[in-house]
Amino acid sequence: MNKIINFSIDDCIEIFRDITINNYNSLFESDYFSFFKELHDKYDAKISLYSFVEYKEFNIKNTTDKFKKEFVNNSDWLKIGFHGFNENSRYNDKENIKKDYKLFIKYVKRFAGNLNIIDNFVRLHYFSGNLENILKIKKIGIKGLLTADDDRDNYYLKNNENIFLNKHNIYKDIKNEIFFIKTNLRIEKIENINETLKTIDINNNIIMFTHEQYLNDKNIRDKIIDIYEYSKETHKPDFINFVEDEFKDIKLDKIKKFIDCYIPITTCNFRCPYCYITQNNRWNDALPEFKYSAQYVRKALSKERLGGTCLLNMCGGGETLLPPYIIELLKELLEEGHYIWVITNGSLNKRFEEISKFPKNLLYRLAFKFSFHYLELKRLNKLEDYVKNIKLMQDSGASFSIEITPYDELIEYIDEIKEFSLKNFGALPHITVAREDNTDNKKILTKLSKQEYNKVWSQFNSKMFSFKLSTFLVKRKEYCYAGKWSYILDIGKGVLRQCYSNNLQQNIFENMKPIKIKSVGRKCLEPHCYNSHAFLTWGDIPRLKAPYYYEMRNRIQSDEKEWLNPYMKEFCSHKLKENNNKFNF
Structure with missing residues (x-):
C-alpha cells in the first residue's frame, strides 16, 4: 500500500x-x-x-x-x-x-x-x-x-x-x-x-x-x-x-459490556510457587483444542449481538498466549471493534512479534496486563525478554500495565524490584491482592495481618492495591448488575455466566439466540468481590463510589509517557451505567 x-x-x-x-x-x-x-x-x-x-x-x-x-x-x-x-x-x-x-x-x-x-x-x-x-x-x-x-x-x-x-x-x-x-x-x-x-x-x-x-x-x-x-x-x-x-475506526466508544473471558489452557512455561498450576503439577498439560473457530467466536460476540463495544479481558488458567489460536482470536475480536486486555507473563517473544504486526487501528484498542513474576523471570533468565516485549508493545501502539501478585516470600526483594522497575518501566508496578481459593472466605494469601500486609505493599503507591484491599473481605449487599452489564465467558465451551459463583448461565456458542441472563442483584454467592478492581470500577454496583478502571492500570513514566495510550485511557474512563439501563426499584 x-x-x-x-x-x-x-x-x-x-x-x-x-x-x-x-x-x-x-x-x-x-x-x-x-x-x-x-x-x-x-x-x-x-x-x-x-x-x-x-x-x-x-x-x-x-x-x-x-x-x-x-x-x-x-x-x-x-x-x-x-x-x-x-x-x-x-x-x-x-x-x-x-x-x-x-x-x-x-x-x-x-x-x-x-x-x-x-x-x-x-x-x-x-x-x-x-x-x-x-x-x-x-x-x-x-x-x-x-x-x-x-x-x-x-x-x-x-x-x-x-x-x-x-x-x-x-x-x-x-x-x-x-x-x-x-x-x-x-x-x-x-x-x-x-x-x-x-x-x-x-x-x-x-x-x-x-x-x-x-x-x-x-x-x-x-x-x-x-x-x-x-x-x-x-x-x-x-x-x-x-x-x-x-x-475510520478510531472513534469515541463507551463500554457496553465487560466480559471476563477464560481461555481454557492449564499449562504454563513458568513454575511460580503461588500458582495453582504448580500446586497441582499441571505443567505438562497439553495445549487445548478449540472447538469454535476464531471467526465463529467473533460472530457470537458481535457488537450487534452484545449491543455495542465491549471490553474483553482474556485470561488463561496457565499462560494465555501459549495457544497459537489466541493470535487469530485477538485479531478477529479487535476487527469486530472491541477493546481487549490480555493477561500474560510476557515471556513469549514470538507471540509479541506476531501481535506487533497487527494494523495500528487494532493495536490502539489492545492492552496487556503483564504479570510481573520477578523471581521466576530471574530464575529463567527472562527479565531482558520481559522488558523487551513490554517496550515492543508500547512502541507498536498498544497499552500495557505491570502487576505483581504479592506473596510473603517476595518481601525481601521489594527494594530490588522497585529499582529494576523504575529503571526499566519508568514507574512502579501495580499490586493486586492475592487470595487463598481453597478457603471458604477466600482470605488474603499471607501470614501477615491485614494491617501489616497493607504497610508492606502500599509502598508501591498502587491505586489498584488500595482500592482492592479496601473491598477485600467486604460482603457486597448492594444491587449488582453482573449478569446484565458484565459476564464470565468460557471461550472453549461458550458458557456465559453471571459471575464466578452464580448459577444462571447460557451457552452462547451453541446457538445465536439472544442472551437472556438476569442480574445477580442482591444474591451474590461469593464471600466478597475479590476482583473488585474490574467489576466494581467498571460499575456493576452503580451506587458504590469507585475509581475508574484506567486508574487500576495506568502509570505515568519518568519520561512522561503513560502506560495506557490515549484511546485506551479514554475508553477505560467510563462506567457501564453510561451505556446501559438501570432498573427502577
Missing part, C-alpha cells in the same frame, strides 16, 4: 503580493506558482499555502482577482490554508480566531473564486491554539491540524497525547473529532539531502514543509525535487483519503 507525500509552505504572503504588483498574464508566470505547477505536472504534487491575513505591510484582501479562473481550475491540487492573522498570532488566549478565520475565507474567496481552494487541514503559526479556539474554527470547517516537526507541545494536546502523536505520527482527539498529523521534514533544516534520503522510511508518510522566505533559494527547491523524485514510486499525494482511512 502506497504511503502519502504532502508538501506545504508556511508564512505565505509574498506569494500573493507578487502576483498583485507584477503584470503577469497568467498565474503561472509567477516564479512561485510556476514552481508549484512543475511539481504538480511531474509528480502529481498537491500543495498547500498556509497564509497570514496580513504580514510585512501586505493584506491578502488586496490580492488581485485577475487569476480567479486559474485558481478555480487548479483547486484540486493547489490549496490555501489559514496560518494566523499575522506573525503575532498564537490563539492560546482570548484572541478572536473566529473573526480572523472568517476574514481569511472572505478574502480568499474573493480572489480565488470559490471555497474549494480552502484547505480544511491547517498548520497554525507556532503550532499554537487552545481547545476553545480550535473548536471555533472546527465549526467553520477545519477538520485537522498539522503539527511540529520536532517534539515540542502541539496546540492544546496533553502530554500523553503529544507523546503518542510524536511516536505514531497521527492522533485523533476522539472527544472533539479533531485530527492531528505530524510534520516530519522541515526542508530548510536539511543539511545533506543524500543523508536525509537514506533516513526516509518508505513505510511512513512524508509530511514536509518549508517557509515562504526560503522558496527562492535554488538549493531549497532542489531538495524538494529530490524528495519527490526519491519517493515517486512509493508515495502518493492522496492526503484526504489517507486521513479518512487512517482514522
Whole structure:
C-alpha cells in the first residue's frame, strides 16, 4: 500500500503580493506558482499555502482577482490554508480566531473564486491554539491540524497525547473529532539531502514543509525535487483519503459490556510457587483444542449481538498466549471493534512479534496486563525478554500495565524490584491482592495481618492495591448488575455466566439466540468481590463510589509517557451505567 507525500509552505504572503504588483498574464508566470505547477505536472504534487491575513505591510484582501479562473481550475491540487492573522498570532488566549478565520475565507474567496481552494487541514503559526479556539474554527470547517516537526507541545494536546502523536505520527482527539498529523521534514533544516534520503522510511508518510522566505533559494527547491523524485514510486499525494482511512475506526466508544473471558489452557512455561498450576503439577498439560473457530467466536460476540463495544479481558488458567489460536482470536475480536486486555507473563517473544504486526487501528484498542513474576523471570533468565516485549508493545501502539501478585516470600526483594522497575518501566508496578481459593472466605494469601500486609505493599503507591484491599473481605449487599452489564465467558465451551459463583448461565456458542441472563442483584454467592478492581470500577454496583478502571492500570513514566495510550485511557474512563439501563426499584 502506497504511503502519502504532502508538501506545504508556511508564512505565505509574498506569494500573493507578487502576483498583485507584477503584470503577469497568467498565474503561472509567477516564479512561485510556476514552481508549484512543475511539481504538480511531474509528480502529481498537491500543495498547500498556509497564509497570514496580513504580514510585512501586505493584506491578502488586496490580492488581485485577475487569476480567479486559474485558481478555480487548479483547486484540486493547489490549496490555501489559514496560518494566523499575522506573525503575532498564537490563539492560546482570548484572541478572536473566529473573526480572523472568517476574514481569511472572505478574502480568499474573493480572489480565488470559490471555497474549494480552502484547505480544511491547517498548520497554525507556532503550532499554537487552545481547545476553545480550535473548536471555533472546527465549526467553520477545519477538520485537522498539522503539527511540529520536532517534539515540542502541539496546540492544546496533553502530554500523553503529544507523546503518542510524536511516536505514531497521527492522533485523533476522539472527544472533539479533531485530527492531528505530524510534520516530519522541515526542508530548510536539511543539511545533506543524500543523508536525509537514506533516513526516509518508505513505510511512513512524508509530511514536509518549508517557509515562504526560503522558496527562492535554488538549493531549497532542489531538495524538494529530490524528495519527490526519491519517493515517486512509493508515495502518493492522496492526503484526504489517507486521513479518512487512517482514522475510520478510531472513534469515541463507551463500554457496553465487560466480559471476563477464560481461555481454557492449564499449562504454563513458568513454575511460580503461588500458582495453582504448580500446586497441582499441571505443567505438562497439553495445549487445548478449540472447538469454535476464531471467526465463529467473533460472530457470537458481535457488537450487534452484545449491543455495542465491549471490553474483553482474556485470561488463561496457565499462560494465555501459549495457544497459537489466541493470535487469530485477538485479531478477529479487535476487527469486530472491541477493546481487549490480555493477561500474560510476557515471556513469549514470538507471540509479541506476531501481535506487533497487527494494523495500528487494532493495536490502539489492545492492552496487556503483564504479570510481573520477578523471581521466576530471574530464575529463567527472562527479565531482558520481559522488558523487551513490554517496550515492543508500547512502541507498536498498544497499552500495557505491570502487576505483581504479592506473596510473603517476595518481601525481601521489594527494594530490588522497585529499582529494576523504575529503571526499566519508568514507574512502579501495580499490586493486586492475592487470595487463598481453597478457603471458604477466600482470605488474603499471607501470614501477615491485614494491617501489616497493607504497610508492606502500599509502598508501591498502587491505586489498584488500595482500592482492592479496601473491598477485600467486604460482603457486597448492594444491587449488582453482573449478569446484565458484565459476564464470565468460557471461550472453549461458550458458557456465559453471571459471575464466578452464580448459577444462571447460557451457552452462547451453541446457538445465536439472544442472551437472556438476569442480574445477580442482591444474591451474590461469593464471600466478597475479590476482583473488585474490574467489576466494581467498571460499575456493576452503580451506587458504590469507585475509581475508574484506567486508574487500576495506568502509570505515568519518568519520561512522561503513560502506560495506557490515549484511546485506551479514554475508553477505560467510563462506567457501564453510561451505556446501559438501570432498573427502577
